[in-house]
Amino acid sequence: MKNKTKHGLVTGLTALSTAIICQTSMTYASDIEIYKAPTTGGATLMFVLDLSGSMSQSVDQSVQKDFFGGTSTSCTSESKVVRTRFNNKNFDYNGTFCYISQTTYNGLSSTLKTKLDREVEAKTCMKEVRVFRRWQSGKWVNYDEMAYSCPDRVTMLVRSMFDLISGNSSVDGGKIATTNTPLPDTASIGFTKFYNATPSTETSPLTLKTENRETLLNYAKNWQARGGTPIARAYSRAAVDLVDHMSRVETACAGYGMYYLTDGDPSVDNSGTARTTVNPKLTEKVTTSQCYGTSDSQSWPCVEAIAQKLQERKNTEGAEVKTAVVGFGTAFNFAHKTTGNNVVYNPETTYTDKMLSDYFKDNTLAAAKAAVKGKGGWYSASNTSDIVNSVQNFVESIKVPIPAITTGTAAIPQDHLNPIAIQSYAYFPQFQPKPSEDFEAWFGNLKKFKVKDGVLVGQSNTKVFGADGELNTSTKDLWVNGASADLQVYGGLLSKLNLQTFTDGTDFARAVYTNAGGSIQKVNLKYMQEKIATGNNKYLLGALGYDLTETELDELAALDSLELTNLANKEQNRSIGAIMHSTPVLLTQSGKITYSDTKKSNETVDRNDYILFGTTQGALHVVKTGREADTYATGVTPASYDGGKEVFTFLPEEMLSAQPKALLSEPNTVGNGMDQLYYGIDGAWTAHTEYVYNTTSDKFEVNPSSGKKGKQWVYGGMRMGGSSYYALDLTDIDQPKIKFRIDPESSKVYKTNDVFGTIYGDLSKMGQSWSKPTIAYVQWKGQRKLVMLVGGGYDPQYENFTAGKTTKGAGVYMFDADTGNLLWSTYDASVGDKSRLEYSVVSQIKAVDREGDGDVDHLYFGDLGGQVFRIDLKSNHSSSDAKADFAKITRLADFKETGKYAPRFYEMPTFSVYRNATGMFAVVSIGSGNRSTPLLGKVIDSKYVVNGESGIENLKLLNDAIYNIYDLAVMDTNPAASTKGPSSITRTNLKKITDNDRELASEDDIAGEGYNENSTYKGWYYEFTSSASVNNRKAVEKVQSDLVLLDSDLYVSTFDAEGVGSTESCGAGIYGSSRAHRFCMPYGQCGVDDTVDSNTMTLGKGLLGITLGQSEDAQGLPYRSIVGPVENRNPSSNKILNTLYRNKIKLTPYSWYERN
Incomplete structure (x- = not known):
């Protein structure tokens, strides 16, 4: 393996960024679009529909039988239009109704009256005042009386199809109108109808997209009832056509069902013909003893035999097909043979023939047996809503469950107690996106793993990732130790709540x-x-x-x-929200720093560690990490082990107001799904910790039992959950306190002692709180002040990839980190390029201490308009100086091009310093990529997937790139006054390097070729173009996470929208994949044999960041390396996995200063 040892001042400043390197970035913004809903899943249903004469009023007086107690009650037939409206079109059916007067109604039994009233309430029948005529006093006279009009069975059937397909129906110009949720787009339905000896399939199943819904509605509006009831032949015909349909689709991607609706006993049937029809589609044939002859008594037993074969997957497609039988109307329903009460099918009950015989008799018994063997059950339907409900229930029962995708990126957080070291533990936020469901809340978990030999392992050294890079969900994490047996299945934090x-x-x-x-x-x-x-x-x-x-x-x-x-x-x-963007933060309350002769480095022992993170549930969690000796080294779990124990959860009141249902279980969060997803506290948080040395225990402590106290303050925002920033005092971690809340919605800062808030007008210009706070010391008004620096925030208009200048979120804000008071913002500046700040700033602000005195001198950041800025802070800002004199703003670069959409910078730049022949120079590195729309440039079936993108629009995009700017002025004594280098560098001022340029063996050394910092070029850039063949499509591969800079190696992670994603059965999965790229700084060129291929590594499916971890070699010496989602490191093929970093720390005091 390649070993790199830090040395000298040249890379000394990059060592200061090690603290950030460990913070692994994850997915952001509307990146939930990468989670792919099933496109071919759902339920496929073949309706087998009885259109025999008994379904009609004109043939069999079905209205009197179903609603008025029998044919002895006279009613008057009438025709009424049943209408549904879909896609701005009317679909009409001439339905048959029959009505009675109030006088006739009064003569009905109380039972019939109650039933009729229910049907009126259910909007099956109409109740209205009408004009009647009667012979009175020798003449016909008109009078008003209430009338009850009810539909015949075929009219109810048609209306139920209207409701199922388009979600609405009405009668007679808008009366008794119904609205309901139609069957989903993922469902497919077909129609087989029967009324004579030769049943026919009107249409095989069609997916319920718009044009197919119209086709199905046109079929239904023309149905008429007549003829007989060939039960077995109809079923066999439908089964054949359904199996034929399955041969043309992916059978694993749907559940299949036969929905058999009939209102009467078999007639004009032939079970032998049914057998010969269906057997070619069965792998285990129906025998002549099961289906034979023309006797109607054999019809249902034949259906039973076929249904069993279909359910047992004994068809030529090997798919399970369930069968439901629906008895419609009073003549054929599943009522108890003795009591007459409806018998409801229970799918959890194991029905025996004896049980069924106790309930039913004759054909009802035979039909029930078929429903049981078909595993779809039986239903009794007496009206339109009964049919709709039974269909929807059956659809739910046959849908193939889509397994949720578990995804996430492991994070190894910064160690405040020992900043020069990296812990050998990773915290893995995992969550399950459910894009096909209507849940507004997604849930997740947090697990702890060990970094061993550069890979993640769980208990018993079981690998977290398999050979293919897929997550091994069976690996037990370290926190599951001590959980009760019934909770260990959850693992992680969930097992310990x-x-x-x-x-x-x-x-x-x-x-x-x-x-x-x-x-x-x-x-x-x-x-x-x-x-x-x-x-x-x-x-x-x-x-x-x-x-x-x-x-x-x-x-x-x-x-x-x-x-x-x-x-x-x-x-x-038992749930916590998804951890999508809130990278876990390590909080250390106490610990001892020692020197290990064996490891030749400092190490920490006797630590008291916690992890802090936010979730989409709207909660901020603090959790005990557990000690290393308790979790891994001994292999034994002591009773005192507290890893994974939640210390507290903080739920801001604004979250309780905005998304209270996020606290409920998943089924109670049903709404508009991804379109209204809860984001909660999903921003990135940071901590400021000051320790007190305890001479008795030889430990550094935040909250010693006596004497001077230290500080542990945490800061963070909401990301898409809101615009607030919160600061909490966790010095006493068992008694959390709120320091302040910054609320741009009210333009106020609230504190415990200021509940009414202090108004700051410029807060109204802030957007959503995306920017991870930077906590640093500055010289302000003659004092050394601890401040919180954040970008202006995110304007949701950037969800549109064509968005330009913003109304919210521009600039940088500086708050007092103790009180929350707004001290300064770029709106206060009077010198420099303040007017250029016109776009949202969403990244963390890069703070640079150039003089090594612990105070920040320069700020770097990019915006969503393709610009990069440096702010030079006045290091001697006195009490009499104005806000306007505090800083000078310089636009370093503007990468917008005329007629093109600007590149966007969502992530903090890196800053590094290098030596050349004439002195030293700095390089500012920043990557572009659209995190709001990561699928830009992706094409499926010759169509762009992002709304509004087309071939023409795509050509207006620039390929995303890693930009590297030579900042010569920052090395001057007074950078704010420096004239070195032009302001507003453009792409034409940078050297574009290609794959060939990245290996010195292939091209000349840029350092000596007129492209370096002393040339007319002001830096270099490299465009990412996707691992797939995308022709001339732009912006397919994007920088999507924090940059990692270590010992002159720059690591960049990208998301490739056309990369090979993860697709589960039924089309669910994740679009795209992530890659890591290594560039050798400062010029992007690596040595001989350092090819582009060897400096590129696939990180996995979806949006993933780069994780830097620490392990030990065979001699027990620590080293750092990139932790890849791999089962084993391959030292021979990939430089990213092959490069090990060894840190030999030597402290040399050049000067001393007192820190107040």
Whole structure:
């Protein structure tokens, strides 16, 4: 393997960025578009529909039989238009109705009256005042009387199809109108109808896209009832056509069903013909003893035999086909033979012939047996809504479950206690995107793994990734230790959550805090008793571990006093939100630093560590990490092991207001799915920690038991969950406190002692809080001030890839890190390129301490308009100096081109310093890529997948690139006054390097070829063009994560929209893949045999970042390396995996200064 050892001042400044290198970046923004819903999944249904004469009023007086008690009750037939509207078109059916007067109604039995009233309420029958005529006093006179008009069976059938296909129907110009959710686009339906001895399939199953829905509606609106009921022949015909359909599609991608609706006994049937029809499609034939003759009594037993074969996959396509039997109307339904009560099919019951014989008789019994063998069950339907409900239930029962995709990127967070070291533990946020579901909440988990030999391993050294780079979901993480057996299946944090009540039943077990009213409060029983009925506090019961519906929550909120007994025996809600963008932050409360002679480096022992992260559920979590000796080295789990134990969860009141249902279980978050996804606290957080040395314990501590206290303050935002920034004081981690909240929506900063807030007008210009806070010291008004620096934020208009200048989010803001007061923003600046700040700034702000005195001198950042800036801070800013004099803004580069869409910079640049023959120079590296629309440039079936993108629009994009700018001025004594190098560098000022240029063996050395920092070129760039053949398509591969700069090696991760993604059965999966690229700095050229191929590595499917980890070699010496999603490192083929970094730290005091 290649070993690299740090040495000298040239790379000294890059060592300062090691703290950031460990922070692994993950997916961002509308990157949920990469999660692919099933395109061919769902349910495929063949309707087998009885259109015999008994379905008609004119033939069999079905209306009197179904609604008015029999043919002895007279009714008057009439024709009425049944209409559905779909795609701005009307589809009409001339339905047959029959009505009775109020006088006739009054003569009906109470049972019939109740039934008729129900049908009116269900919008099956109409109740309206009409004009009647009667002979009175020798003449005909008109009078008003209530009329009840009901449809015949075929009319109800047609109307139910309207509701299922288009989601609405009405009668007679808008009366008794219904609206409902139609069958989903992923479903397919076909029609086989029968009314004579030769049934026919009107259409094989069609997917329910717009044009096919219109086709199906046109079929249904022409149905008429007449003739007989050839039960077996109709079923066999439908089975053949369904199997033929399956041969043309991916059978693994759908559930299949036969929906058999009939209203009467068999007639004009031939079971022998049914047998010969279906047998060619069966791998195990139906015998003559099962299907024979023309006797109608053999029809249902024949259907039973065929249904069993189909359900057992004994068809030529090997797919399971379920069969449901629906008895329609009063003449044929599944009522108990003795009581007459409806018998409901229970799919959990194992029905025996004896049980069925106790319920039914004759053909009803035979049909029930067929429904049981077909595993679809039986239904009784008496009206339109019964048919609709039975179809929807059957569809749900046959749908193929789409397995959720588990995805995520491991993070090895910065170690504040020992910043020169990297921990050998990774924290793996995992979540399950469900793009095919209507859930507005996605859920996840956090797991802890070990980095061993440069790869992730779980318990017993089991690899986290397989040979193909896929996640091994069976690997047990370290936190699962100590979990009860029934919870180990969850693994990670989920296996350790303390939910509902303590074992003694005295209070809630989970430590949940919220800030309703300004100050932070613990949500205990007393809190809920006082506040459950106000606001959205009732939803906090979901966070406390109770699986409750809205109705149950309302009932509990209405109680005079909530008691824990009211919550007894409730199911658990064990869930945390998805961790998509909130990289875990390591918080160390105490530890001892020692020197290891064996490892030749510092190490830390006796640590007290925690992990902090936010989730889309709207919660901020703090969790114990567990100690190394407890989790891995000994191989034994002591009883005291506390890894994975949640210390507390913080739920901001604004989250409780904005997305309270996110705290409930998944089924209770049904809504518009991905279009209205909850994002919660999904921003990146950071920590500022100051330790106090304890001479007694020889430890560095944040919160010693006595004497001076240290500090542990954390800061973070919401990302797409909102625009606020929060600061919490976790010095006493068991008693969290809110320091302040920055709220751009109200233009205020709120503090515990200032609940009404202080107004700062410029806050209204901030966007969503995407920028990870940078905490640093600056010289401000004659004082050394700890500040929080953030970008202006994200304007949602950038969800459109054509968006230009922003109305929100431009510039940089600087807040007092202790009080939250707004000290300065780029709107205050009077010198430099302030007017150029016209686009959102969403990245973390890169802070550079040029003088080594602990105070920041320069800020670097890019924006979503293709610009790169440097801000030079005044290091001697005095108490009398104005805000306007605090900084000078310089636009270093503008990479927009006329007629093109600007490249976008979502991530913080890196800053590094190098020596040349004449001195030193800096390189600012920054990568472009559209995180809001990562699928830009992707084509499926010759169409661009991003809304609004076309061939013409794509040509207006620039290929995304890694840009490297030579900043000569920053090395001057007074950079703000320097004249070195032009402002506003463009792409034409940079050397474009190609794959050939990246290997010195192939091309001349750029350092000596007139392209270096002393030439007319002001840097270089390299365009990414996708691993696939994309012809001239632009912006297919994009920089999508933080850059990693280590010992003159620059690592860039990209997302390739055309890369090979992950596709599960039924078309669900993840679009695209991520790659890591290595560039040798400062010129992007590596040595002989360092080819582009050897410096490129696939990271995996979806949006993944680069992780830098630490391991030990065979001699026990530590080294750093890129941790790849691989089963084993291959030292011979890939330079990214092959390069090891060894850090020999030597501290030389050049100067001393007192830090106040």
